Amino acid sequence: MQSTIQLIQITPEELQEKILSGVRTEISKLKADFQPKEPTQFLTRSEVKDLLNVDLSTVHNWTKRGKLKAYGLGNRVYYKRSEVESAIKPISL
Numbered sequence: 001m002q003s004t005i006q007l008i009q010i011t012p013e014e015l016q017e018k019i020l021s022g023v024r025t026e027i028s029k030l031k032a033d034f035q036p037k038e039p040t041q042f043l044t045r046s047e048v049k050d051l052l053n054v055d056l057s058t059v060h061n062w063t064k065r066g067k068l069k070a071y072g073l074g075n076r077v078y079y080k081r082s083e084v085e086s087a088i089k090p091i092s093l
Contacts, residue, residue: 040080040081040082041080041081041082042071042078042079042080042081043078043079043080043081043084044076044077044078044079045059045060045077045079048068048079048084051081051084052084052088062087063077067087068083068084068087069083
């Protein structure tokens with residue numbers, strides 16, 4: 001079912017202002033709820049090695065075992081910093 005809107009005794013300027021007012025209201029609602037996402041930071045194998053203070057072979061072994069998740073672009077290997085940091089777990093003694 002299609003509804004019909006009749007505009008009686010309204011000027012084009014008034015119509016434009018009503019539309020702009022509605023758009024402004026919706027944009028302000030969107031801005032209030034919008035939380036920009038922090039861009040993903042990628043690290044090279046060498047940067048992960050330095051961050052964790054381990055050898056490159058250890059980074060390779062942890063990647064093979066699934067402790068670290070690697071991402072490839074061409075022949076290069078990258079790791080998401082957030083995933084590397086979340087892989088570090090506290091030890092309860």
